[in-house]
Amino acid sequence: VTLEVQRPSDSPGVLRLILSNPPANATSIEDLRSIADTLENLSPDDHVVVVSARGKGFSAGGDLKEMGRLEGHEGILQQCLESARACTAISRCPIPVIMVVHDYCLGVGIELVGSADIALANEDALFQWTEIDNGTVGGAAQGFRMLPSQVLRHLMFTAEPITARDLWIRGALTEVLPISNLEARSQDIARTIAEKPSDLVRHLKASMDSIEGLNVESAMRFEQGFIFQLNMEGSGSAARAAFLDGDRKGLKGSSALPDT
């Protein structure tokens, strides 16, 4: 399994999900399915969820190599459907979800982060809405709750990388800090919430979710109409193939991923 599920005995009420998919933490269909399955089957004793990753960075985006190995449209189809399930499970989770991002976060990784209640990152972490370079259009519903509209559009139309610090300055993320403090601070927030009466936290979450009016499931379904069309028309699969062939113009220069 690529998703570790922990309930640490020294932090009662804290449910930890740890992504670990070497070498680069490309987010696989199985990762997304495991997140959804876990959040749809919480224990009444779970008071707060913390999602982080082990390895080089939080998420290298959807696993294009896996998609390339699957037959026909199967790869992109499963990535879409399971990412919608995972993001919906995060945004509708009955208890708060805290995302802890280190070093890099691309594509579907940002969709997961933007679906959550609270999101921390180390200040140098690089974020990149890579969708347009990978032949897809996702992430707007989550992006619009992180950033002013025009700032998001700039990032999504250009696929320019941006640091966590610069994202924070424009309104996104709840906190950015040195990587040495990231783990301790996120655990501190999780414990603070876990110690509140759980019925109060659950009622507050339900109330805020409705008043915010976020509907990740519907928005992703809408976006995926465009993604499926792009794949029927051929542009979607062509963009993924170009990535795998390594021939996309200026790729290394514009990618937020370290060379591997």
Next chain:
Amino acid sequence: VTLEVQRPSDSPGVLRLILSNPPANATSIEDLRSIADTLENLSPDDHVVVVSARGKGFSAGGDLKEMGRLEGHEGILQQCLESARACTAISRCPIPVIMVVHDYCLGVGIELVGSADIALANEDALFQWTEIDNGTVGGAAQGFRMLPSQVLRHLMFTAEPITARDLWIRGALTEVLPISNLEARSQDIARTIAEKPSDLVRHLKASMDSIEGLNVESAMRFEQGFIFQLNMEGSGSAARAAFLDGDRKGLKGSSALPDT
């Protein structure tokens, strides 16, 4: 009376409401009722409203001691209904409402501030969404128009205090400044607006209110369904009792209120 209503002769068109409820400006049911009553009965000569407080700070939140003195659910019920009336009266006020916050602003105080058109604070003022520690869930409708969603969720789930300066950095409040300039600057803004043609200001207010689509009344009604449920279930009243008993864990350390 705990709400002073002034129409200063040197500032024609400016209606001043001054909260004064010693020792700490806990916001009483009567305070909320007076705000609503005043704003629902404006004179055609009123062009702009300025709400401030006299004493240690702007608002210590809803008056838990008063709620404790009233029979059964009467205290929480009246606080809820009158805070919804006051916030609705502010947000639907036909003329602009300016809130001037000094030193601290907790719980229902933030709901009042977030319902207004313009909000200034001294840069060191402490804000705290104390709802979750007092057994309630309110303030989301106002909070979502002050802060990005995830930033608000962090503050509401943890009840961490935050300075006016840090709130301003994340998008809330129109202006933060040294306390020595707070009164002069807020009067300056009020006079600027009062000198504009009043029919223009009223039309602009009505137009912006509709286009923003804020519905404080409906959102608070929705939240209060959860508050009433929490009190029927017992958690709401238990949290208030714990506060009054002074036995809530770490209270002094985490409260934005100065020791009294």
Next chain:
Amino acid sequence: VTLEVQRPSDSPGVLRLILSNPPANATSIEDLRSIADTLENLSPDDHVVVVSARGKGFSAGGDLKEMGRLEGHEGILQQCLESARACTAISRCPIPVIMVVHDYCLGVGIELVGSADIALANEDALFQWTEIDNGTVGGAAQGFRMLPSQVLRHLMFTAEPITARDLWIRGALTEVLPISNLEARSQDIARTIAEKPSDLVRHLKASMDSIEGLNVESAMRFEQGFIFQLNMEGSGSAARAAFLDGDRKGLKGSSALPDT
């Protein structure tokens, strides 16, 4: 013609619109009509639009002198209807629209900027929501996607000028930079977008537009109900006449326009 339309051969896919209406770039009815006409008749080879201006500043707001020359309500009526057409054409444009603001941007100029996907300005450029001083109420739909609600209300109720840098700090604009870099950077962004596959960019734009839910046409129609009422009642035309007579109190002191 006051709107130059260019398709530079060294930037394939980039459509440039350049406003030029000496001496001050007051935005005429013809300017607005030309923007709408051009964006409603794009070529399939256009991948991205860049709108800028030549001369002292980006826009001095709607041309009050032109409105004064037209008979009866004709001036304000045509300004309103054509500004709604232009803003709608920008916000519904099937390809991204980049606004490049230099030195000043008032009134309807901000409505154009706020309707676009991406907006850059030189850091010292002055913005001013002059509507209330000119007897109108427009710009809220665009303003609410640029700024937090209370910040926008402060600017619209007071008509205070604000620099691009200060707007950026509060969330508006995608980038502010020294004027010497403005042209190069905006062309760089345009070329980056123009090089992406155009079907992907168009699908992404359509998807984001729907998910954001912005409806400039409906919001401006709503606002213009108030503007038309103000002109039937006389306050709207009186404010414009006062401007033309140069007798509005403190005008020079509060205007973002340089003396001409």
